[in-house]
Amino acid sequence: MANAASHITRGALKSIFSDAEKAGRELPVIVLQCLQLKPMIQQQGGGGERYRLILSDTINFCQCMLATQTNHVVHDGKLVKGSIVRVKSYNPTRVKDKDVLIILDLEVIESLGTPDKLGDPVSFGSKAGEPADNTIAGTGFYGTKQEDTKPAPAPRREMQATRGGGSHNSNNVIYPIEALSPYAHKWTIKARVSAKSDIKTWHKNTGEGKLFSVNLLDESGEIKATAFNDQVDQFHDLLQEGQVYYISNPCSIRLAKKQFSNLPNDYELTFERDTVIEKAEDQSNVPQVRFNFCGIQALNDVEKDTTVDVIGVLKEAQEVSQITSKTTQKPYDKRELTIVDDSGYSVRVTIWGKTATNFDARTESVIAFKGVRVSDFGGRSLSLLSSGTMAVDPDIPECHKLKGWYDASGRNDNFATHNMSSMGNAAGRKDEDKNIFQVKDQNLGMEDTAYFTLKATVVYIKQENFAYAACLTQGCNKKVDNSSGEGWRCEKCNVTHDRPEYRYIMSVNVNDHTGQLWLSCFDDVGRVIMGRSADELMALRDEDETQFAAEFEAANCKKLSFRCRAKMDTFQDTPRVRYQVMSAGPLDYVAEAKKLTEMIKQYEMI
Incomplete structure (x- = not known):
């Protein structure tokens, strides 16, 4: 020793x-x-x-x-x-x-x-006498769990990148992306281009320029890299999405501008004139993409403007529409998608630009989204960022699991949606379960606004005025007018659309064992009850009135859990309590059984 x-x-x-x-x-x-x-x-x-x-x-x-x-x-x-x-x-x-x-x-x-x-x-850095963490178990500096060292397989030969030339030698080392920082020097990374942006230009009083960016991925992490001006011409055609490259410094490493990146990395790269980029011969040993999925139901607990990854079965894809930016007056193409997962929830995802116009995935495909921003519109909705990506039917376990669930039972399920009332529950408000007799007998909503949960069966839906023509601008939903015959105009957005988006505004009669009640439902709830969008139903009305009526008949006798708000309003100068459905979804029989068990226990204590 x-x-x-x-x-x-x-x-x-x-x-x-x-x-x-x-x-x-x-x-x-x-x-x-x-x-x-x-x-x-x-x-x-x-x-x-x-x-x-x-x-x-x-x-x-x-x-x-x-x-x-x-x-x-x-x-x-x-x-x-x-x-x-x-x-x-x-x-x-x-x-x-x-x-x-x-x-x-x-x-x-x-x-x-x-x-x-x-x-x-x-x-290193600890003071004498302080307890030192000399293990690398638990969540170490790469957040991995402790494992015993096992005999390793035969070594894999790694092709090395050289800088300043067109060949490879053994003098350079392959750096993990997660270890890159401004302190690093003389490094080479081997990474896959997981996303590539279009070339963007800007014009200012001080000058003009252009840029494009790529997301780079290896087995340790991801990082964004951006090229400006001359480097756009130098690297744009070379870097292709899905391909693996060796990238060597000189290449600037600086703090990431989080408002322009959805990657979990504190740093980002900027390509320089002498940055060396070479395509790797071995394309197989770098991961294709890394997801960190958030379930659709769990979106309710995610902060607004957070960037997440989601995966779901495509339930509906609307046609491409166009909106005009209020600030730049530039038109933007968009497409609304609705996806569902095995949590029993659905969510709307907006995709933009070429992603929207080139979208051709079939309904019931599984789509994985990387880098979508969470909005509180309609409770929760998602928007694919320009730096985000989308994969249709990816070969990953989560996709296979969803396909199996959907084929077995999900195709016939009804799906709940997020809305503001469910957000209220997340903040701590718990709605009481009521039956229809209790709602009326307790005069809920006569004085203060009241929230309650009701389990009831749909027995009748008014077919007159079940939907209205709404503005296509995301977050607007105001009624649009076509009286001029020159398009559907929204006064709020000051824009005219080629077509509207029809949204539900329904009156539904429900019954339980104690009585009947009229409920007012908007678009998210209407989709749960009808099982399709108002746009689809309006088209069906024009094409086949018999099938249109059959859709309403089929929606009867559905037993759902309704989260409701009771509030006094005035109709034709007459005060009345209006019962508005904030969200609806299938009954959770496990949760209901637990409630009954607790009720039985209370009787046993008497």
Whole structure:
């Protein structure tokens, strides 16, 4: 042990993280001890294996990560806990506010054996006496869980990128995207272009320019990269969505502008004139895309303007419509999609531009959206960002699960929607269950606005004036007028559309075992009751009146859970209580059974 300790470069870690350039000159090679070695969990979509470890100079220890070209020391069984290693090339960086040493080249000094921990090292930056976290289990600097090291498969040869030329050599190292920071230098990443924007131009008093951006993905993370002006001409045709490239600095790394990016990375890249980009021959060992899905029902708990990923079965796709921006007066194409999932909820997703006009997915396809912004319009709705992407029937487990559910039972289900009342519940208000007799007997809504939940059966729907012609502008929904015969005009938006969007405004009579009640329903609830959009129903009325009437007949006898608001208003100078449905959905029999169980327990206590 004494012999091994004498070989350690004591104090090396402090020198490296205090002044990396000076340490690089004075300590080109350092000797450290390996205290722990763990594999990083493979992310969805596969990708190259990576290992992380803790290295000690007997005074301090720090988190480290092996570059992929050093994996052979693990595969060969040479690098284990306790090994003394000669680090011949390294690069200090910061990952999630932690000092991390990227190991670019090392060899194990096998003659020194694998002694127990040498000295009493503390985590770099810790003060004497403070408890040191010397494990890499739980949520470490890459947020992966602890796993035992298993025999690794045969090493995978990694083609290396060179800078400033057209060939590859072994002098460059493959950096993980998640380790990139302004502190990194002399790096190369191997990444897939998961998204690519159109070229955008701007004109200002100070000048004009153009840009485009790409999202880059490897097994460790994602990062946005942007090219401006001359670099647009240099790289736009080279970088193609779905392809894998080696990208080497010089390339600027700076703090990400979160308002323009939906990626979970604190940094972003800016291509420079001398940035080297080369297409990789091996396209297989980089993941295609990484999703972090939020269920449709769970959107109710997501903050407005948050960016999320969602997946669902396409229930409806409207035709492309066009709106005009109030600020720029430029026209924009959009298309409204409705998707559902096995939570029993649906949500509307708006897609824009070429994505909208080129959309050709069939109804009942599974669509995965990456980078949609959450709006509180209609409770919850989604809009695909320009930096977002969309995949139809992707080969991922979540897609296969949804297909199986939809084919087995989902095709015939009714779906609830998010609305403002459900948001109120999320904030803490709990609506009481009532039957129709209680609603009337307790005079709900006569004084203060009251909210309640009602389980009832639809027995009649008025077919007269069941829908109105609404503005196509997202978030407007005001009634439009076609009296001029020159299009459907919205006075609020000051815009004329080629067609309206029909939205439900229905009067529905419901019954339970205690009586009957008239309810007012708007578009989201109408879709749940009718099982299709008002646009579709209006078209059916013009094409086949018999089938149109049959649709209303089929909607009768549906038993649903209605979340209602009772509020006094005036109709033809007569005050009355109006019962408006805020949301509706299928009965949750598990939840209802639990309620009955609790009621029975209360009787047992008497």
